[in-house]
Amino acid sequence: MYILFEGIDTCGKSTQIELLAQVHPGIITTHEPGGTAFGKKAREILLSDSLRSKRAELLLFLADRAEHYEEVIEPNKDKVVISDRGFISGIGYALANGDFSFDELVHLNRFALKEHFPDRIILFLTDMETLRERTSQKSLDGIELRGLEYLLRVQEHMKESILKLGIPHLFIDATDSIENIHQSILTYLKV
Numbered sequence: 001m002y003i004l005f006e007g008i009d010t011c012g013k014s015t016q017i018e019l020l021a022q023v024h025p026g027i028i029t030t031h032e033p034g035g036t037a038f039g040k041k042a043r044e045i046l047l048s049d050s051l052r053s054k055r056a057e058l059l060l061f062l063a064d065r066a067e068h069y070e071e072v073i074e075p076n077k078d079k080v081v082i083s084d085r086g087f088i089s090g091i092g093y094a095l096a097n098g099d100f101s102f103d104e105l106v107h108l109n110r111f112a113l114k115e116h117f118p119d120r121i122i123l124f125l126t127d128m129e130t131l132r133e134r135t136s137q138k139s140l141d142g143i144e145l146r147g148l149e150y151l152l153r154v155q156e157h158m159k160e161s162i163l164k165l166g167i168p169h170l171f172i173d174a175t176d177s178i179e180n181i182h183q184s185i186l187t188y189l190k191v
């Protein structure tokens with residue numbers, strides 16, 4: 001089973017994946033961008049926000065996704081694979097950049113994923129107060145520096161995209177306690 005943990009920066013994805021992996025060490029965990037050797041190189045360019053072209057940025061995220069699918073997801077189809085981010089981040093951030101349509105982004109991501117969308121998506125939904133507090137605790141990468149309003153627009157696009165695509169999902173209140181969220185995820189995944 002291929003599961004995405006999705007949400008904007010600092011919403012709590014990694015924290016929950018780490019807890020889940022402790023309880024279920026057989027789960028394969030990965031992430032985008034940077035889940036492969038190629039992806040690590042792409043991540044460095046992408047997080048520097050140094051590309052002038054938003055199309056170039058999109059295509060590099062898609063290249064990371066395609067390599068990640070072939071190297072990590074496809075070979076482990078018979079296992080539980082949890083990815084910290086995936087194509088919903090791809091659509092959400094790109095839509096907030098304002099240069100692309102939902103339909104073209106879906107088509108491009110289907111191509112990158114060889115028509116294999118995730119089986120489940122868990123989307124963490126945060127709010128401005130929590131986002132401001134948590135981002136103040138870290139050094140921001142080039143994409144995070146686009147601003148908190150941008151990130152909350154991304155979050156809205158993520159939620160709408162999951163609903164439009166009809167992928168089985170769980171929406172999580174990212175402002176809830178770490179333990180409550182952990183229990184909700186265990187119950188949803190029936191693990």
Ligand SMILES: Nc1ncnc2c1ncn2[C@@H]1O[C@H](COP(=O)(O)OP(=O)(O)OP(=O)(O)O)[C@@H](O)[C@H]1O
Pocket residue numbers: 007008009010011012013014015016134174175176177178181
């Ligand atoms: N439910 C929670 N309540 C309070 N703090 C939390 C909660 N979940 C995570 N945190 C804290 O918020 C910060 C960001 O958490 P985490 O790194 O898991 O988010 P993330 O979604 O993986 O972020 P990014 O996408 O930016 O890597 C960490 O300092 C973490 O300890």
Ligand SMILES: Cc1cn([C@H]2C[C@H](O)[C@@H](COP(=O)(O)O)O2)c(=O)[nH]c1=O
Pocket residue numbers: 009031032033047061085086087089090091093094143144
């Ligand atoms: C997969 C993906 C990610 N992004 C953005 C979202 C974040 O700002 C960074 C990744 O940082 P993290 O600390 O690893 O969460 O990249 C994006 O814009 N498009 C994508 O497809």
